[in-house]
Amino acid sequence: MSFQVFGIPVSRGVAIGRAVLVASSRVDVAHYFIDEAHVPGEIKRALRARDEVARELESLKEDMPEDAPHELAALLDVHLMLLHDEALLGATRQWIVERHYNAEWALSAQLEVLARQFDEMEDDYLRERKADLEQVVERLLGAMAAELGKGQVGAAQVVQRDFAGEDPLLLVAADIAPADMMQFKRSVFHGFITDIGGKTSHTAIVARSMDIPAVVGTREASRLIRQDDWVIIDGDSGVVIVNPSPIVLEEYRFRQRQSELERARLARLRHTPAVTLDGERIELHANIELPADAVSAVEAGATGVGLFRSEFLFMNRGGELPTEEEQFQAYKAAVEAMKGMPVTIRTVDVGADKPLDRMSANELRHEHVLNPAMGLRAIRWSLAEPSMFRQQLRAIYRASAFGKIRLLIPMVAHLSEIRQILETLRRVKQQLDDAGQPYTHVDLGVMIEIPAAAVMLPLLLPHVDFVSIGTNDLIQYTLAIDRADEAVAHLYDPWHPAVLQLIASSIAQARAAGKSVSVCGEMAGDAAFTDLLLCMGLRSFSMHPSQIPSVKQRILRADSQKLKLALPAILASEDPEKTASLAFAATSQRLH
Incomplete structure (x- = not known):
């Protein structure tokens, strides 16, 4: 189903591609693409984290006092079951192999997918299991962080190939930290969408510096858009169109081509x-x-x-x-x-x-x-x-x-x-x-x-x-x-x-x-x-x-000499933008 999300336009142009969600975890997660050679190592990191967390949970069960509530043991069993569920680690492996995400990002991406599935369940008990899933993922992320802290080096290498194939990637997040933005700046994204931010927030400035379309302040985009949804970013009007119809898609592809032609024309002024x-x-x-x-x-x-x-x-x-x-x-x-x-x-x-x-x-x-x-x-x-x-x-x-x-x-x-x-x-x-x-x-x-x-x-x-x-x-x-x-x-x-x-x-x-x-x-x-x-x-x-x-x-x-004649009126105006627009338009007509 197609729908629209509205936000603040901060970097002009049109971007069309598949959504890549950066989930907002309570644990800080690094997001970067890895090279082909590091894929097996990242998978092993995820599996080692799973084994470490499993040992911790089993140890907690063994050390549980006899008078402990029965529900506590049942809860640990649920966590162990989620930990070994192929829907979590198996799908995380796919993110690493197919998209070349680092292990932490892949795990967070899969958490986002599963969390939405839990949200849509009608049964209250099953819906509440989302909190257990989040706790398991945070344990896994903590285990990975501890491993790095012991000197086990991850494949923290940003690469510049698009592992999504021919489809451009658009980044969707609640917010993007400046440190992550600098990583993404050297990466493969063709546009940005964030829930928060304004015209001069750091995300907006970096998006403009990359010369790619961006919409911020959407409030709900990271919750409504799903991984791999087709998305259009209209950086001129601040509209995000999710799963557009073929007619809308073709209209925006035409606008994209026109924008590229204008950019090429302006480039001739370089010297x-x-x-x-x-x-x-x-x-x-x-x-x-x-x-x-x-x-x-x-x-x-x-x-x-x-x-x-x-x-x-x-x-x-x-x-x-x-x-x-x-x-x-x-x-x-x-x-x-x-x-x-x-x-x-x-x-x-x-x-x-x-x-x-x-x-x-x-x-x-x-x-x-x-x-x-x-x-x-x-x-x-x-x-x-x-x-x-x-x-x-x-x-x-x-x-x-x-x-x-x-x-x-x-x-x-x-x-x-x-x-x-x-x-x-x-x-x-x-x-x-x-x-x-x-x-x-x-x-x-x-x-x-x-x-x-x-x-x-x-x-x-x-x-x-x-x-x-x-x-x-x-x-x-x-x-x-x-x-x-x-x-x-x-x-x-x-x-x-x-x-x-x-x-x-x-x-x-x-x-x-x-x-x-x-x-x-x-x-x-x-x-x-x-x-x-x-x-x-x-x-x-x-x-x-x-x-x-x-x-x-x-x-x-x-x-400039003719323009400066308008300055006193602009500075004295209750509506400087309108006054400037009229004055500069009149100046332009006199010049031409």
């Missing part, structure tokens, strides 16, 4: 300089997460890296921090890949929607705060961990010997933070001098993403070389909206007058002080905001490489 009709040259920089992304930035025609999110070097490491040498090699690789173009490295911004795998003493306090988006994150965390911070800064300065690097500090809100940063930089450079390590001048910049920083910008500007406006958090904090919460996603409004006032004044003040200013939030990569940012005086945009062609096309058709 065209981004210059407005009135001769203003615009910098189009790239946002990247890993050094390898720099190659995509160059291929897309980026003129530099405006935001290297260094925190992704800290993820998927079991809580272990990267060494100074590891970071140095990563930053050096990015700098060299950009072939002399500038690379702006943001210091680690963990916290909120990007926690580390395991917390230190300071972070543990952060993990349990009620609102992590306002807790110990970004520069606050770095200053609370001075040894880690100095290590990262040394790595960044060492990499500066191989190309132009700019240092960007996130979430600054106090002058005292700037003073601590400057003192830390002085110590770092002294350490490098004492060690005979070469480095060159590194420009210092701050992110304007807290309203307080935007308001006090005149006090910050004398201490920095540039500023970068992070619109995602600036909107979140200005409007008191959790950008990852689908319940209030409709209130997240980049066109809100207060937001536009803060952005416009930040750009104007930075330019008046002779300091360079860029926008690196999602507004920069959305062509709907290109004319607005140009009329505010912005001349440096930073976005994911895949977004550069559409923004460049808008710039090539714009006259």
Whole structure:
């Protein structure tokens, strides 16, 4: 039966394929594809876990006191029966063999299948056995984790082949952790669907960075969609169509082909300089997460890296921090890949929607705060961990010997933070001098993403070389909206007058002080905001490489001098979006 699920469109385009469900277990489960050579080993891991759990349950039965309730022994028998049921481990084996899931993912996938079967049973007693099944699976996952903890290494290897055959795969989940997203980014999925999230949640940002359609905030998708259902993701309207009819399927296949043709047309602008009709040259920089992304930035025609999110070097490491040498090699690789173009490295911004795998003493306090988006994150965390911070800064300065690097500090809100940063930089450079390590001048910049920083910008500007406006958090904090919460996603409004006032004044003040200013939030990569940012005086945009062609096309058709005449009316308007639309449409007609 065909049905639709509605959510928030966050990455445009159409994706058609089979659903792959990532179940939300109470036990953290790694999700990755394994290579053919690791299939037998993963099956053996699952079987060893079964045998270990069986021994535990048998031991519990043997050690049970004589006065123990009869129901307790019966419950252990039920768990043993479920453990040896071919519907659990036999089908788990099939997920490993046919889809090349790692053992934990395969077991979770089969749990999802069986749990739904239990939910549909009419008998109350049988329906309640789902809890027993979940407990058995959690024991199995715990046994696998314990085995790894003893040094038994699993086949944790992400591969890039599509083991589903010719059918594209679409990922469906309640939510996707940033660490998992980085694994999936290098994998085979053609689209994402999640129950929670908003337009600037991390899942949405990574989906856009992969240039694949995504719908978030669906609330029920992971419960309603089944493994291997045929699904259409309409990333333009936020609609998910499950088991579509042949007519609907053909309509969306046509739209898919049209989208691919448009993408190919825009790709031809790659080597065209981004210059407005009135001769203003615009910098189009790239946002990247890993050094390898720099190659995509160059291929897309980026003129530099405006935001290297260094925190992704800290993820998927079991809580272990990267060494100074590891970071140095990563930053050096990015700098060299950009072939002399500038690379702006943001210091680690963990916290909120990007926690580390395991917390230190300071972070543990952060993990349990009620609102992590306002807790110990970004520069606050770095200053609370001075040894880690100095290590990262040394790595960044060492990499500066191989190309132009700019240092960007996130979430600054106090002058005292700037003073601590400057003192830390002085110590770092002294350490490098004492060690005979070469480095060159590194420009210092701050992110304007807290309203307080935007308001006090005149006090910050004398201490920095540039500023970068992070619109995602600036909107979140200005409007008191959790950008990852689908319940209030409709209130997240980049066109809100207060937001536009803060952005416009930040750009104007930075330019008046002779300091360079860029926008690196999602507004920069959305062509709907290109004319607005140009009329505010912005001349440096930073976005994911895949977004550069559409923004460049808008710039090539714009006259910045004529556009800026509309700014006073836009900022004074009760409905800035409508005012901007009318003003820019009139400007476009005059130009053509």
